[in-house]
Amino acid sequence: MRKCKRGKQRWRTGLGLDDQVHLALQARPLYGSVDLPSAATGTSLLMAQIKVEETARWGDLEEHGRRAFYPDAATFTCLINGFCMEHKIKKAIELLRKMGSFGCTPNVITFGTLITGLRRTGNITIALQFFEEMVNGNVDLVSLTRGIKPNVVAYNTLIYGLCNTSNWEEAKTLFMEMLDEGVQLDVLTFNMIIDDLCKNTKMNETNGLLQLMINRGVHPNTITYSTILASYFLASIIDDARKLFDSMASKGCEPNVVSYNIFMDGLCLANKIDDAKELFASMLNKGCMPNVVT
Template identity: 25%
Template sequence: MSSVVRQLHRVFSASQPAAAAAAAAAAATATARTTLTSTKVRKLLDSLERSLKPPSGQFRRQSRVLEAVHKLSSAGHTSLVDEILRDQKQRIGPESELFAAYLIELYGAAGMFDLARELFDEMPNLNCPPTIRSLNSLLQACVKSERFNEVERLVRDLPVMLSLEPDLVTYNILVGSYCRAGSIDRALLVIDEISEKGLQPEAITFTPLLVFFYRSGRFKEGDHIWDLMESKNITLNATTYHIKLHAMVSHDKLADAVELFADMEKKSVIPDVYCYNALIIGFCRKEDSEEAKNWYQKLVKSSCSPDFVTMSMLIPFFRKKNDLDMVYVLCTDLMSMSFRISPHLVQRVVDDLVQHSKLELAEELVKLSSSDSNSRYNLKIPSVSR
């Protein structure tokens, strides 16, 4: 065991029982089931079928596919998801392992690990022998189905049975699984094993450890992991930083978060929208409208763009502050963006502008919303103003 990791084991060993208890309590918490109308279920099923059966006969990984699977399964419609995915098995054959692996991951996204394993075991009979790629997809399905205790057994048994060599992705998944289960000591042992296998860990290898410690407010242990990454010459990226930034904001360390953001820029790490959002959220919680505005302007001038979280946070915040000029700027910016926030919220902005004798600005927003790309907002001037 390396001296650095050995030291980490000593640092963390005293806190393992509490961590395990916390993880067990979290696992025992039932997830509230969502409800969907029959029309919404039909739309999601249609979207899923279209995405899996494009005219070209090929497939592309699309976020809306995972979103549809997650929504349907969360609403208790796993049997419908299974029916669609089973229908896709006929497309599996020689040179289609990537598609088979994709279906395995979709089963995992729906929380149906047993069916993911069933498909994995069927692959040889479908003339599509599994490689480490599809094994890794099976491991991901196991993690997404929250069957953390089974991941270690799969990593130990399946490569031997199938004559496969685990790769870095395999070990990264195992690290993440142990962290989700609260078994940090085991996760650290995997870090050792990665080096012993001659593999080079990367930032994503350590990400679950950073998430575990920083989100729970254990900054000392999180910083040990951070230092370990730097000692291994692993490049700290925007994802690494935004994990720590969000944790600092959540634990009332906003000044430290601002300093960390400055450190990131000094080290030429390009911030992503999540980094900016962390500080925007922090200053909104502090009721500091000037700093919230300042960080939004920095975001707009950066190489990334505001997202759903940015606008959903700032528009209500500046409405509350009665800064309608800023709200108007935000809404005009929103009209050029591809995502949609609540149309009711944007309509209330129009109502506020009219109520405060800013009819010209209200009419401009309504005009912007009349374009094809923004018709989903369907804004109107309140009749009382006419």
């Protein structure tokens, strides 16, 4: 180790967290005071460890936290994410519940990380239960959740999981809750609901939601329009599909190759081959290059 000008030890991030803490504990009797790794430094090292090797053991964190390394909410969030990546959901939840013993309060990112992990591992029911604890507070989490409100990421994670498991009514309830709670919806929120409506060819509801999206200042993207276009053709509503396609540019969303492909495919299925050829020529004239699907 090199000494800083002030005579204190400089921490080299090339060392693992275990090595840094071990050296700190050895140096303490000699120097009396050392610069311990900060929470930010420790968190960065933990993130690297999780990606490269395996999730840091809870016992290691507990030992380091009480002797040298002082974790913060970002540290715990990193570890919770690591446990979720390894499908160790019980350990992730246990870690969250023990944050208070370190004087740490989880933030909305911490909760969102756990909810995302639950959803990705197929535990959507547990994710919903945990979400309710986050919103309402329960015996174990009331002190931790006080003042924390779910953000759009937490809601989107649950809506995505619910839509993928055909729990449309639950997804709709969460969507309405977002509106009631004043949560700022984004394009992903609308796209997920629109996709689910389109899969069931509920075109009136889809059109209403598209208008609500525009009215709230959320700009539809090519995914939004392409999803609706495909549903129109599935329902054989050719004229409305054409109107929607023609309106894309005026709404600030230029059609891409996926949008053109969906439209041409729909025209071909409707036996409108000449219209499909014209659309293909228009696509080339506007500089949109075809792909293998085209």
